Amino acid sequence: MSDNDAAAESPLSPSVRRVSDWDADRLAGLAVEHGTPLYVQDLDRVRENSERLREAFPDADVRYAVKAHTGRAVLEAVREAGLDAECASAGEVDRALAAGFGGDRLHYTAVNPPARDLDYVVGVAEAEPDLTITVGAVDTLDRLAERGYDGRVCVRVNPGVGAGHHEKVRTGGAAKFGIPYDRAAEATRDAAERFDVVGIHAHAGSGIDPDQLDSHREMVTRMGGLARDLTDPDEGGVAPVDIEYVDVGGGFGVPYKEDAPALDLPAVAEATREAVAPLPAGVDLAIEPGRYVVADAGVLLTRVNTVKPTPDERVVGVDAGMTDLLRPAMYDAYHPIRNLGGGRESDGSDAPAIDDRSATPVTVAGPICETGDTLCTDRALADPVRGDLLAVGIAGAYGYEMATQYNSRPRPPEVALDDGTAAIVRRRETLDDLTTVERDANRNRADRTEAGR
Numbered sequence: 001m002s003d004n005d006a007a008a009e010s011p012l013s014p015s016v017r018r019v020s021d022w023d024a025d026r027l028a029g030l031a032v033e034h035g036t037p038l039y040v041q042d043l044d045r046v047r048e049n050s051e052r053l054r055e056a057f058p059d060a061d062v063r064y065a066v067k068a069h070t071g072r073a074v075l076e077a078v079r080e081a082g083l084d085a086e087c088a089s090a091g092e093v094d095r096a097l098a099a100g101f102g103g104d105r106l107h108y109t110a111v112n113p114p115a116r117d118l119d120y121v122v123g124v125a126e127a128e129p130d131l132t133i134t135v136g137a138v139d140t141l142d143r144l145a146e147r148g149y150d151g152r153v154c155v156r157v158n159p160g161v162g163a164g165h166h167e168k169v170r171t172g173g174a175a176k177f178g179i180p181y182d183r184a185a186e187a188t189r190d191a192a193e194r195f196d197v198v199g200i201h202a203h204a205g206s207g208i209d210p211d212q213l214d215s216h217r218e219m220v221t222r223m224g225g226l227a228r229d230l231t232d233p234d235e236g237g238v239a240p241v242d243i244e245y246v247d248v249g250g251g252f253g254v255p256y257k258e259d260a261p262a263l264d265l266p267a268v269a270e271a272t273r274e275a276v277a278p279l280p281a282g283v284d285l286a287i288e289p290g291r292y293v294v295a296d297a298g299v300l301l302t303r304v305n306t307v308k309p310t311p312d313e314r315v316v317g318v319d320a321g322m323t324d325l326l327r328p329a330m331y332d333a334y335h336p337i338r339n340l341g342g343g344r345e346s347d348g349s350d351a352p353a354i355d356d357r358s359a360t361p362v363t364v365a366g367p368i369c370e371t372g373d374t375l376c377t378d379r380a381l382a383d384p385v386r387g388d389l390l391a392v393g394i395a396g397a398y399g400y401e402m403a404t405q406y407n408s409r410p411r412p413p414e415v416a417l418d419d420g421t422a423a424i425v426r427r428r429e430t431l432d433d434l435t436t437v438e439r440d441a442n443r444n445r446a447d448r449t450e451a452g453r
């Protein structure tokens with residue numbers, strides 16, 4: 001499975017966009033116009049990725065796991081490309097609705113759902129009865145019934161096999177997610193007595209890659225077996241459950257490393273179809289990619305502000321940190337980094353053109369008071385000088401979404417590229433934004449004190 005095979009299979013678009021593929025002048029211009037750190041998300045690329053998925057899985061429902069990137073512009077692009085929305089919280093459902101997804105294209109996956117989220121989603125389902133709620137515990141079904149809900153339910157199964165690039169993103173084997181495989185058939189039949197059970201679901205984790213196709217295949221095989229079992233009219237006197245789909249989750253891998261091959265999507269699709277077959281008549285396959293849709297459509301731009309030689313390493317200080325892109329600190333994730341140049345030597349003289357700089361091993365560190373706040377260590381970059389612009393690649397998934405205000409850092413803005421135009425779609429937060437909720441609370445407290453006098 002090589003990069004070339006994958007590329008040859010898809011006439012539509014290259015199967016991965018590397019950080020080296022971005023137009024350096026364009027990115028440099030955006031960084032000057034909007035300042036750094038800055039996220040850039042290319043909606044054209046989001047559409048290409050969506051289309052490649054639909055092309056590889058022509059008979060499947062493709063649901064975008066919105067938690068990878070919930071920006072309004074991205075949600076609209078994905079909706080227009082024909083994908084459904086898979087939401088993990090009330091907030092995500094709210095944003096998907098606002099972006100125009102109707103109930104028939106909305107799937108809410110309840111994981112230990114807070115009461116507030118259940119109340120909200122059950123309320124939405126009254127107006128949008130085609131919405132589906134995916135549930136991974138009998139307890140959650142009871143809580144839905146208590147709220148008078150008897151609508152569309154999908155049962156989340158723990159298939160007992162997991163995949164993922166890091167322990168923290170392997171969900172398929174973790175007891176937290178889904179009803180254990182051994183009990184899933186019975187739980188689904190019981191659920192069908194109280195709800196309109198429309199599907200079964202499993203998400204094995206994030207990072208289906210060429211080496212992990214076996215565990216993906218095994219999970220999908222199990223789900224296909226469960227679907228046949230549930231719909232079998234001759235199954236020992238129990239009523240069959242008329243499910244509409246088998247959802248085998250997301251986790252389609254993206255090559256973060258420069259030399260890693262792109263995922264051979266047609267091969268994954270083929271393996272998935274083979275493993276799930278034969279699906280009972282009227283039962284469709286569904287998938288839920290998040291990362292694959294948005295990851296290589298985004299870069300994070302950051303400016304070098306400090307270069308410090310030390311006896312052990314050369315530390316390059318930049319204005320983006322773990323508050324802007326958490327993945328390296330949280331998952332030891334690798335992100336490709338490209339030096340776009342543009343800076344000056346510390347004596348003010350011009351630095352050599354970027355192509356003339358020698359590759360130098362560096363640590364790139366952010367401005368947060370945490371040892372873990374490094375974007376990379378021992379990485380060969382075109383020797384950075386102060387003022388250089390770095391592009392951190394494959395940052396479109398779980399990038400902005402995981403950004404925080406830790407260290408009282410306003411979150412960065414985001415520019416969307418759309419058919420040649422660039423527009424700010426999320427403005428940079430201000431220092432004022434950091435204290436909005438505090439000021440609101442204090443105002444209320446002052447009002448109460450006033451009233452109590």
Ligand SMILES: *Cc1c(COP(=O)(O)O)cnc(C)c1O
Nearest residue numbers: 065203206250251288289290291
């Ligand atoms: C996060 C998640 C996904 C998407 O995972 P990716 O690795 O981004 O493709 C799909 N389904 C569920 C239930 C998830 O929680």
